[in-house]
């Protein structure tokens with residue numbers, strides 16, 4: 001059973017008399033202990049998607065439709081083994097499925113607070129500013145433990161806080177320092193330690209390394225991987241940086257304009273890319289293997305998502321656009337079938353999938369996408 005199963009999720013922001021379609025019909029699932037990446041340019045809906053899972057959207061944002069099934073439930077709905085009780089599952093008033101998964105989208109604010117930290121913890125964007133300047137760093141971790149596990153004796157909580165600080169590579173004696181005495185990398189590590197305070201099943205890390213230099217970035221990524229192995233925590237990581245994703249993800253979803261364009265095992269998505277947007281994104285990032293690589297950016301900019309048109313969201317910037325692309329946004333097609341020239345809708349969210357009507361012409365798209373002039377044509381035709 002998956003840890004998280006998101007079905008057809010739509011998230012909107014109210015903007016006057018219009019709506020921003022920030023996340024539109026997105027489905028994916030995350031297994032226990034795996035790292036799942038959401039990648040795409042700024043404004044494509046990654047942060048909105050991640051925050052909506054925990055009801056942490058801005059006040060004008062809301063889940064319009066869809067399901068967010070999570071393998072865990074509220075303490076008051078659990079039996080002594082931590083599983084959902086039979087009478088809760090059998091009662092339609094509770095959003096709990098026969099397999100014991102709970103639909104987080106249907107929980108109210110108080111209920112989702114019980115899930116946060118205990119089951120899912122967030123490392124927010126610009127996490128370095130998430131520490132409180134007037135409390136010692138160690139005390140902030142202790143507070144997080146005691147707030148969510150009030151039965152823990154305070155000295156045990158202190159011990160756990162020091163232990164967590166040490167696990168993320170900081171000398172435990174620095175627990176008595178204030179945030180301003182920490183470097184940027186140390187602050188980021190401290191926030192990761194705080195997120196791990198209640199031993200969650202899933203961490204959501206939003207741009208965990210963006211403000212850091214490359215060497216510290218690498219160390220933070222290594223630390224996340226070590227924590228994951230040690231605690232078997234799943235990580236949903238959000239980044240615009242394809243190279244960060246290549247380093248840590250098991251699976252990857254490429255987002256554009258609030259839609260999922262391609263998803264699947266990381267290697268499949270990044271090596272055997274099956275979507276024009278992924279091909280364009282890869283062109284614009286340097287790779288370690290290709291030293292003389294000519295970086296090609298995708299001309300134009302992402303859509304505003306205010307009442308978007310019916311067609312493929314990427315159509316206005318896509319060099320492979322055909323009439324069909326303007327009819328409706330393409331469904332997710334099976335990329336393995338596409339390798340043999342077949343256009344078949346994907347039957348499972350776990351396989352390599354691509355939302356592109358021309359998925360059955362993969363070889364041509366891959367060859368053409370490497371040519372800079374192919375992308376330049378797009379600006380001339382639109």
Ligand SMILES: Nc1ncnc2c1ncn2[C@@H]1O[C@H](COP(=O)(O)OP(=O)(O)OP(=O)(O)O)[C@@H](O)[C@H]1O
Pocket residue numbers: 013014015020022040041042043044045046047048049058060061240303304305
């Ligand atoms: N509070 C808000 N009100 C209205 N629109 C919003 C709000 N927050 C985000 N948006 C819009 O929702 C869309 C998705 O934004 P989101 O921040 O989720 O994208 P992102 O891919 O995470 O980008 P970034 O990496 O820059 O945060 C964008 O068009 C953005 O302008």
